Amino acid sequence: MLRLENAQVKQGRFAMSADIALERGQKYAVIGPSGAGKSTLLNALCGFVPLATGRLIWNEDDITQAAPGARPMTMLFQDNNLFPHLTVAQNVGLGLRPDLKVSKRDLDKVNDALQRVGLLDQADKRPGALSGGQQSRAALARVLVQAREWVLLDEPFAALGPALRAEMLDLVQDLVAETRAGLIMVTHAPEDVRRIADQVIFVAEGRAHAPEPAAALMDNPPPALREYLGAG
Numbered sequence: 383m384l385r386l387e388n389a390q391v392k393q394g395r396f397a398m399s400a401d402i403a404l405e406r407g408q409k410y411a412v413i414g415p416s417g418a419g420k421s422t423l424l425n426a427l428c429g430f431v432p433l434a435t436g437r438l439i440w441n442e443d444d445i446t447q448a449a450p451g452a453r454p455m456t457m458l459f460q461d462n463n464l465f466p467h468l469t470v471a472q473n474v475g476l477g478l479r480p481d482l483k484v485s486k487r488d489l490d491k492v493n494d495a496l497q498r499v500g501l502l503d504q505a506d507k508r509p510g511a512l513s514g515g516q517q518s519r520a521a522l523a524r525v526l527v528q529a530r531e532w533v534l535l536d537e538p539f540a541a542l543g544p545a546l547r548a549e550m551l552d553l554v555q556d557l558v559a560e561t562r563a564g565l566i567m568v569t570h571a572p573e574d575v576r577r578i579a580d581q582v583i584f585v586a587e588g589r590a591h592a593p594e595p596a597a598a599l600m601d602n603p604p605p606a607l608r609e610y611l612g613a614g
């Protein structure tokens with residue numbers, strides 16, 4: 383269980399509160415209006431933004447002050463965060479060894495992950511020589527080798543077309559099922575929510591609401607969510 387207890391997060395003049403509990407193995411979509419604080423919520427979980435008040439608890443451990451690398455989560459950003467001067471394999475290897483001193487065993491893990499995302503034959507290329515979808519796959523392979531308990535995605539596939547985005551979401555779904563990770567994904571697309579999420583965290587008016595089962599919520603949204611979804 384990952385718990386944000388009585389938390390407040392501040393970014394400049396923006397403030398958001400969250401008091402939520404998330405279960406590993408569940409897939410959460412984070413939705414809400416632009417500027418509501420969805421990225422801020424993920425950044426707070428990952429440790430890129432400190433909590434102004436409250437605590438972050440993972441199982442029994444208080445990880446409020448833990449550095450990002452010491453937390454049980456990996457974040458995948460929209461731009462994939464690949465280093466252009468490194469090969470695809472090296473970019474994936476960074477997930478294991480930030481100094482790139484990979485052992486034979488690490489290399490096997492990198493190759494396994496590349497195979498899993500269908501990129502083994504692209505291992506020696508630079509990211510710039512890959513298509514957008516392939517770059518997303520490379521970034522996913524890096525998440526895969528890290529094998530952390532939570533995978534956080536901040537609108538990761540927004541730049542891809544609908545078919546490719548659906549394909550990537552299915553791949554994410556397979557990967558988190560295999561690694562039994564929990565997933566927390568920011569998205570603006572209701573069809574993504576329906577495709578992948580078990581639960582929805584609605585962020586609006588300075589608050590991250592407690593998760594609710596996705597299907598029921600999307601079928602029968604409360605007024606604020608209905609307004610956001612544009613359902614009248």
Ligand SMILES: Nc1ncnc2c1ncn2[C@@H]1O[C@H](COP(=O)(O)OP(=O)(O)OP(=O)(O)O)[C@@H](O)[C@H]1O
Pocket residue numbers: 393394395396414415416417418419420421422423
């Ligand atoms: N580094 C920062 N300094 C000051 N204010 C910030 C900073 N980052 C974000 N904000 C503000 O915090 C609020 C929440 O931003 P955030 O990016 O979390 O929203 P979001 O819901 O992810 O939006 P979008 O859907 O447009 O990506 C916004 O009002 C934004 O202007």
